[in-house]
Amino acid sequence: MLKLFYRLFIELTNHSLSSKLIALFTKSRLSALLIPSYAKIYCINQSEMEKNLKQYKTLQQLFIRKLKQGIRPIDKAENSVISPVDAVIEDVGTITKTKEITVKGKTYSVQEMLGSNQAAEKYLNGLFIILYLSPSHYHRIHSPISGVITNQWSLGKKSYPVNRLGLKYGKAPLSKNYRLITEVNVNGKHTAIVKVGAMFVNSIELTHKDEYLTKGEEMAYFSFGSTVVLLFEKDAFELDPAIKVPMDIKVGERIGYLKQ
Template sequence: MIQTVYRLLIELTNGRWTSSILKGFARSRVSRFIVPSFARIYQLNVEEMEKGLTEYPTLHDLFIRTLKKDARVIDDARDSVVSPVDAVIEDVGPINKRSEIIVKGKTYSIEEMLGNAELLSKYLNGTYMILYLSPSHYHRIHSPVNGTVMNQWTLGSKSYPVNKLGLKYGVRTLAKNYRVITEVKTEFGHVAIVKVGAMFVNSIETTHKGSDLVKGGEMAYFTFGSTVVLLFEKNIFEIDPHIHTPKEIKVGEKIGILK
């Protein structure tokens, strides 16, 4: 029963008022009383957390938790691309010449997702990867590559669910939700990291300062579960042959190579 309540409140809520109420509750001191049950229901790995459960004063603090220093190992090969998040790889495939991708039977426009026609050409015939974070996942976002930030911008105002039901039945959620887009130039080519909000306006907080990104370094965090879309320039990315969908993945694990 309690698991059903959590699903309804956290995974499926998208109304303006209900989202605002939930946001306020998650940040309130009262929410600390459900931290232990939330951790149990979603089977959080308390051993890897930087703090013990009793040290999180609110549910929000638990959501944006940091991990112990050695909790994630970052693949350090020069050409490797690593997962930026703990997540499920839901889909991977080509971006067609019309800038479209097909996810869960729905067509999304990369041009709409990026909101920048001038940048679009380099990603046509490239590759996309979608990584979905549930409430059970660690919510910090890390850089998948070494490189230089060329630009970062925000788009969208509302955020609807981006879980399997949201992707299947929502209205172009990946391209219309509130999102923060970071374009990175690597020695091999360009990668766009699209951080898509799932609940509330501005559910993404950026933490990285400066223009240089180090693979595995923290970039931002989600205040609730959401999705990261990686876009790779044409002919620069080769997916790891061990990757299949859906696949559970952790920060720092290799998802492919740049060439």
């Protein structure tokens, strides 16, 4: 019963019309009335924000806020991989030979997530990391590594919630939601940075236009809380032993190392 109720609820709130209406509201001056209560309910750390709370004129401006310069130091180790977002590490695991990952007891097809068998093939037996952003988190996405962008593409239409309930009861949000995939090559090995929308159609905006990414550099932002999935080729990445599941993490903090 709970499963059916939750699926019905997210269906009603994720059609294109309702998504557009919610998006229009968050961009309106009227939404500014909710900013103080939103900041309080979600315990937003105002001391980190680039601007004072009163300077944000809409909820969306608060969602996509920037932080003060230097507030997120980037791990300096040459071969380190950093968290691209402020988030909760929800799951870490191995991509199976059948091109699948298991998150919260639910199986997802990497082939479906990336849109093709060819794209998924290179990640067989590699590692995946799921990073969930709540409405309270900083919503800008930074590059976890330095490397050359070899491909970038988008897939999906609707955007179901990707919180714990969404992962458990939603219709495979990690592989069906609107998502923007950036594939980066480092020393001949690929990393896929899968940015998954959580609400609104096309809720992911690119801010980086060059062919080369530098570790820690901003590359995009979410218009609402969401999830980033990192996929690494086999023998390309080693998880830092300090990483646990679940675990809070911030942009710039080390999650592992690229193997030489």
